[in-house]
Amino acid sequence: DVVFDVYNVFDQRYAMEVTKDSTGNSAYKPGAPRTWMARVSYKF
Numbered sequence: 001d002v003v004f005d006v007y008n009v010f011d012q013r014y015a016m017e018v019t020k021d022s023t024g025n026s027a028y029k030p031g032a033p034r035t036w037m038a039r040v041s042y043k044f
Contacts, residue, residue: 007035
């Protein structure tokens with residue numbers, strides 16, 4: 001079994017969460033960058 005995953009393929013910048021306080025200031029939590037993962041497994 002071979003698995004290969006890529007998250008955020010185009011490496012876009014985005015916010016996971018945006019909060020706004022009572023004074024109108026915004027805070028952003030950035031999203032994850034491009035991430036690669038591969039897995040190989042063998043059963044017998």
